[in-house]
Amino acid sequence: MGTDNEVSREASSESVSLTPAQRETLELIRLPSDQRITHDPALRPQLHLELEAATEDLVDLIDKPLWISKRQLQAVNSCEALYEAQQLEPFEWRIPMTRGQIFHKCVELSIHLFPARTAPELVDEALSSIINRGDGLADFLSSLSDIERAEIRSDVSSLLQTFFDTFPPLKKAWRPTTELPRKAILHKGKIVLQGRFDLTIGQPDESTAGRVLVELKTGRAVPHHLDDLRFYALLETLVVGVPPALLASFYVDAGRVQVEHVDESLLQSAVKRTAHGIERLLHLRLKKSRPEVRPSASCRWCPISAECAPGRAWLEDANGEGAW
Numbered sequence: 409m410g411t412d413n414e415v416s417r418e419a420s421s422e423s424v425s426l427t428p429a430q431r432e433t434l435e436l437i438r439l440p441s442d443q444r445i446t447h448d449p450a451l452r453p454q455l456h457l458e459l460e461a462a463t464e465d466l467v468d469l470i471d472k473p474l475w476i477s478k479r480q481l482q483a484v485n486s487c488e489a490l491y492e493a494q495q496l497e498p499f500e501w502r503i504p505m506t507r508g509q510i511f512h513k514c515v516e517l518s519i520h521l522f523p524a525r526t527a528p529e530l531v532d533e534a535l536s537s538i539i540n541r542g543d544g545l546a547d548f549l550s551s552l553s554d555i556e557r558a559e560i561r562s563d564v565s566s567l568l569q570t571f572f573d574t575f576p577p578l579k580k581a582w583r584p585t586t587e588l589p590r591k592a593i594l595h596k597g598k599i600v601l602q603g604r605f606d607l608t609i610g611q612p613d614e615s616t617a618g619r620v621l622v623e624l625k626t627g628r629a630v631p632h633h634l635d636d637l638r639f640y641a642l643l644e645t646l647v648v649g650v651p652p653a654l655l656a657s658f659y660v661d662a663g664r665v666q667v668e669h670v671d672e673s674l675l676q677s678a679v680k681r682t683a684h685g686i687e688r689l690l691h692l693r694l695k696k697s698r699p700e701v702r703p704s705a706s707c708r709w710c711p712i713s714a715e716c717a718p719g720r721a722w723l724e725d726a727n728g729e730g731a732w
């Protein structure tokens with residue numbers, strides 16, 4: 409098994425054969441040992457208590473557990489009316505959504521398959537693996553025409569090649585994991601916080617942070633990506649007891665990474681946002697308050713925009729159709 413020193417040695421010996429983009433990414437996502445924070449082991453129970461204390465007044469009123477992921481938190485922190493509308497809409501796969509799913513599967517296979525495959529080979533392996541699962545995505549992919557599947561294959565293959573050209577090759581000694589699941593249970597299971605990390609590298613050493621959480625983004629950068637990763641840092645701390653060392657959003661199209669260091673003030677801001685989100689989700693579930701309407705760019709694809717006056721006004725303004 410590799411130690412942190414082995415990871416550093418391996419990284420520096422390989423850096424000579426890296427592209428400039430890979431080298432830049434590696435330098436940004438690798439935190440030297442002397443900059444890693446050693447945390448108080450009491451942090452985990454303390455954060456757990458803070459989250460439970462913020463929601464104890466309402467939790468006894470719900471009969472079914474409330475499951476909360478980054479998606480629900482983002483939705484309730486933006487427009488609550490949109491969140492409620494989405495809850496009523498049946499989920500449907502669409503072609504652009506499949507790109508990210510297949511890309512993530514390719515990255516997972518690229519770590520575990522030997523000998524190494526080319527990008528188009530990995531896309532084919534990923535497609536077969538997903539179609540063999542027999543789930544909703546498999547049914548959707550099977551229902552597409554040969555041309556549609558070929559276009560998806562081509563898109564993901566190009567994206568994957570950009571990833572290989574710009575992200576440092578993942579070495580076993582770095583202990584990479586993909587789709588790492590985490591669940592934090594509050595109020596004896598009445599509230600469950602959950603997440604699945606796209607990619608992690610490294611691991612903690614006792615109470616010293618060492619893991620880097622990387623979200624692989626196949627679309628454009630939006631501000632809530634930072635909040636999503638802070639929620640994941642909180643989740644990791646509630647489960648493992650040690651926060652991650654770094655949070656990274658890697659924008660695959662651009663081959664660029666945005667990094668944030670994790671400290672206790674970041675975790676406290678994640679606790680506040682999460683506690684507020686849980687409180688609002690409980691209020692909405694219990695119908696104790698009406699959903700707040702907050703127009704934003706989300707109005708462009710909101711399913712109820714035709715019936716929402718503030719949303720329509722926002723769209724008119726944004727499209728330059730507003731009155732003087």
Ligand code: SF4
Pocket residue numbers: 487488489490701702703704706707710711712713716718719720
């Ligand atoms: S149109 Fe905009 S403001 Fe109205 S519900 Fe949808 S997202 Fe919210």
